[in-house]
Amino acid sequence: MTDQFQPDGPFPQVNGSGSAHANGCPPGRASDAARARDMGATAGPGGPISPWPGELVRLNVGDVFVRTSPAGPDGIGEQGVFVHGLGGSATNWTDLMGLLAVGDRGAPGLAGAAIDLPGFGFSPPPADGDYTLDARVAAVASLIEKLGTWPVHLVGNSLGGAISTRIAARRPDLVRTLTLISPALPDLRPRLLPMRLALVSTPGIGTRLLKRLQAIPPERRTEMTINDLFADPSLMHRDRRAEAVAEVIRRDGLDYASDALLKSGRALVSEYTRPGPGSLWRDASRVAAPTLVIHGSHDRLVNPATAARAARSFRYGRAVVLPRIGHVAMMERPDLVAAEMQEFIAAAARAESASGSELRRVGR
DSSP: OOOOTTSSOOOOOOOOOOOOOOOOOOOTTTTHHHHHTTOOOOSTTTSSOOOEEEEEEEEETTEEEEEOOOSSOOOSSEEEEOOOOOOOOOGGGHHHHHHHSSSSBBBOOOEEEEOOOOSTTTTOOOOOOSSSSHHHHHHHHHHHHHOOOEEEEEEEEEEHHHHHHHHHHHHHGGEEHHHHHHHHOOSOOOOOHHHHHHHHHHHTTHHHHHHHHSOOHHHHHHHHHHHHHHHHHGGGGGHHHHHHHHHHHHHHHHHHHHHHHHHHHHHHHHHHHHHHOGGGHHHHHHOOOOEEEEEEOOOOOOOOTHHHHHHHHSSEEEEEEEETTTTTTHHHHHHHHHHHHHHHHHHHHHHHHHHHHHHHHHHH
16 A cells, blocks of 8 residues: 655545554453544454554655554543654554553543654655664654644653653653653663674674575564563464564565664664763653653563663653563553553643642742
């Protein structure tokens, strides 16, 4: 399917394949899933909701593909923006967006906008070939401005967490709350999978390794990825596995896919070694928005021990480590992540309201 931009009319709506996950309907969430399906995300009988419809959006930094979900059946809520990790796509957020669309635990429903970062998902590669973190920050910030509903609840996973941290630090006007799921913040303690990423990102070596990897059948490659990202791969619904395999096959046919992965990996590795005021941890210390950091106890890519440093670094930070969860908690257990986020967003709103009341009292 070809996505076309229509400057004087609505964007075309499409459903596309992608790697995402739902572990069925969690206990007590069957009604939420049904309401999500009623809002436009459909699936076969007994299956997870389908990927949310998407549109190709023209930004001042280039075109990006964005999937959107409405905020509840009445369409009333606040805006959430979701940023995926390295090699991921907007469909990584399908199930979490469905759960957050319905207000609960004192939090409003969130209208979701999940971006395919340039070169990933259905977004074309950047015209200037710039895959640096700052270029990603510019793309997401431009999308938030395009939506016109800021400040937003900004949510990022892994690489998307690093991007979201920098946005919250340098464009505080755009961010109401910040939620980071296994954010890729610098940690130089040796771990096997991050060391593998550094190796693959090495010029020359990475290209040869990716060519060898592409010789492996898509089904096997998909299983390898799931095993790396999930603590319990059996939680991934068979429909989501089929979507993931289809996405691997589709991206095998894109001449820029390897370039996007390698250059994005190199950009992330370079951020890990950046010293001084430009570092991501220094950005974290500048964030003024309420921040929730979620780690999985069995994350093989980002060390959950960094949760303690995150709790100290973010000015208004709260860190949670979910037991027996891997690198993509929003895919492995979207119900747990939704519960944590809703309680966090509700608490942040109460604190903001109390602060406003105190300011009004003092100003009398």
